[in-house]
Amino acid sequence: MDVSIIGSGYVGTTIAACLADLGHDVLNVEIDEDIVATINAGEAPIHESGLEERIAEHAGTNLRATTDYDEIRETDVTFLCLPTPQTDDGSLDLAPMRAGTESLGRTLAEKDGDHLVVVKSTVLPGTTEEVVGPILEEESGRRIGDGLEISMNPEFLRMSTAVEDFLEPDKVVLGASSEGAAATLRELYAPILEREETDLVETDVREAELIKYANNAFLASKVSLVNELGNVAKEYGADAYEVLDAVGLDDRISDRFMRSGLGWGGSCFPKDVNALRAGAREQGYDPDLLDAVVSVNDEQPRRLVALLAEHVPFEGARVAVLGLSFKPGTDDVRKSRALDVIEHLRERGAEVVAYDPVAVENVRPDYPEIEYADSADEALAGADGAVVATDWPEFDDLAFDGMERRVLVDGRRIDVDRDALEVYEGLTW
Numbered sequence: 001m002d003v004s005i006i007g008s009g010y011v012g013t014t015i016a017a018c019l020a021d022l023g024h025d026v027l028n029v030e031i032d033e034d035i036v037a038t039i040n041a042g043e044a045p046i047h048e049s050g051l052e053e054r055i056a057e058h059a060g061t062n063l064r065a066t067t068d069y070d071e072i073r074e075t076d077v078t079f080l081c082l083p084t085p086q087t088d089d090g091s092l093d094l095a096p097m098r099a100g101t102e103s104l105g106r107t108l109a110e111k112d113g114d115h116l117v118v119v120k121s122t123v124l125p126g127t128t129e130e131v132v133g134p135i136l137e138e139e140s141g142r143r144i145g146d147g148l149e150i151s152m153n154p155e156f157l158r159m160s161t162a163v164e165d166f167l168e169p170d171k172v173v174l175g176a177s178s179e180g181a182a183a184t185l186r187e188l189y190a191p192i193l194e195r196e197e198t199d200l201v202e203t204d205v206r207e208a209e210l211i212k213y214a215n216n217a218f219l220a221s222k223v224s225l226v227n228e229l230g231n232v233a234k235e236y237g238a239d240a241y242e243v244l245d246a247v248g249l250d251d252r253i254s255d256r257f258m259r260s261g262l263g264w265g266g267s268c269f270p271k272d273v274n275a276l277r278a279g280a281r282e283q284g285y286d287p288d289l290l291d292a293v294v295s296v297n298d299e300q301p302r303r304l305v306a307l308l309a310e311h312v313p314f315e316g317a318r319v320a321v322l323g324l325s326f327k328p329g330t331d332d333v334r335k336s337r338a339l340d341v342i343e344h345l346r347e348r349g350a351e352v353v354a355y356d357p358v359a360v361e362n363v364r365p366d367y368p369e370i371e372y373a374d375s376a377d378e379a380l381a382g383a384d385g386a387v388v389a390t391d392w393p394e395f396d397d398l399a400f401d402g403m404e405r406r407v408l409v410d411g412r413r414i415d416v417d418r419d420a421l422e423v424y425e426g427l428t429w
């Protein structure tokens with residue numbers, strides 16, 4: 001199938017390379033010329049396992065990138081993988097979606113044949129049918145249902161395992177506006193849907209939109225609940241990991257997403273939980289539980305820094321922050337809890353030296369005044385204390401000989417040699 005993908009960020013690039021791998025002819029349409037040049041050179045514009053080799057294999061044959069929307073007319077299906085950020089008040093900012101949809105509509109005005117538009121971006125219920133659809137009709141002069149179709153197909157991939165998650169998902173959710181649109185998407189995803197482990201959910205557009213938010217709200221809430229239980233465990237002098245490992249044996253609960261500590265960050269949970277809270281309020285419902293989910297999460301970095309302060313007087317102290325990305329395996333630092341930790345440490349007068357295996361260059365522009373180390377050893381050298389903000393596997397082998405005082409507060413339960421430390425404190429154990 002000839003597929004175009006508008007927006008070539010984390011999602012657009014990943015699904016382009018994966019759909020090319022499944023044998024489709026794929027066109028990435030992106031406003032950023034550097035990203036276009038990178039993909040056409042056979043390279044990956046982002047750090048994701050398994051992506052580079054797929055782009056290298058397909059670029060120039062059945063994968064291509066362009067800034068020219070008009071090339072979309074040569075394709076049958078267009079996925080919108082545009083950003084849906086949050087505004088200052090936490091609500092959903094649809095400006096990039098509107099802009100991309102306008103450009104798509106204008107180009108489809110010149111196409112006579114059938115075309116299916118699929119919203120892949122995370123959007124609140126009603127957006128596909130009440131915002132994207134009308135813009136497409138207005139700009140193309142065509143009518144939905146009359147050769148032009150629209151669908152919603154949310155994406156559940158995680159960063160750092162994006163390729164694997166896309167190709168081997170637990171579920172594919174199709175919110176199609178017509179049986180024809182559903183049939184096209186089933187054909188497109190056929191090799192994935194043939195997997196026994198992948199469930200197909202066919203539903204209406206509005207439900208598809210909400211499934212994505214409900215999924216993320218559930219997972220973020222689970223981590224906040226685990227963190228609240230972890231904070232209580234710490235007060236009792238109990239080990240939250242032993243407690244929750246046992247709780248996770250109940251298959252109604254499951255042992256996944258049970259790691260307590262510094263909380264959730266990234267480009268999805270924070271903005272999606274906030275968009276859902278703002279959307280619910282707009283509909284007249286106060287989502288008290290989701291409000292609490294966010295406030296528990298916001299407190300964890302402060303709690304970590306307070307715990308370190310019990311052992312290290314901060315004024316003039318040198319504190320190593322180990323890990324900057326929002327989770328291991330990615331260089332993404334959007335809403336990383338590590339950044340909140342750095343801010344709390346600096347507010348309290350500590351000098352920060354930070355280390356991350358891949359994410360330093362994404363932090364440096366916003367925090368030029370802190371020191372960056374080239375290795376964990378270098379960050380720990382001469383430090384009066386250290387905190388673990390991201391559970392990179394290499395931190396399991398930390399050595400503390402070079403520290404001024406061997407004090408470590410662990411926000412992620414790494415597998416460190418606790419006996420090598422004067423003070424080891426876990427945030428929730």
Ligand SMILES: NC(=O)c1ccc[n+]([C@@H]2O[C@H](COP(=O)([O-])OP(=O)(O)OC[C@H]3O[C@@H](n4cnc5c(N)ncnc54)[C@H](O)[C@@H]3O)[C@@H](O)[C@H]2O)c1
Pocket residue numbers: 006007008009010011012029030031032035081082083084096099100103120121122123155156157158159267268
């Ligand atoms: N990142 C994830 O793990 C993930 C997972 C599932 C769903 N999502 C959702 O998918 C959507 C995209 O997320 P992302 O992380 O890929 O975003 P991103 O910011 O990484 O990428 C978006 C891309 O769109 C490009 N773009 C912006 N306006 C454009 C336009 N008018 N025309 C063409 N290109 C344009 C940008 O230059 C950028 O490269 C969001 O709604 C997000 O919530 C993200």
Ligand SMILES: O=c1ccn([C@@H]2O[C@H](COP(=O)(O)OP(=O)(O)O[C@H]3O[C@H](CO)[C@@H](O)[C@H](O)[C@H]3O)[C@@H](O)[C@H]2O)c(=O)[nH]1
Pocket residue numbers: 122155156157158159160216219223256257258259260261262263264265266267268269272326327
């Ligand atoms: O037990 C856990 C699990 C996760 N986290 C934290 O939660 C955040 C999010 O982690 P994860 O879900 O693995 O990463 P994302 O790439 O943000 O993926 C989420 O957000 C994506 C974008 O919407 C969805 O597609 C995915 O299904 C959803 O898992 C990170 O800061 C993790 O450190 C914990 O603190 N404890």
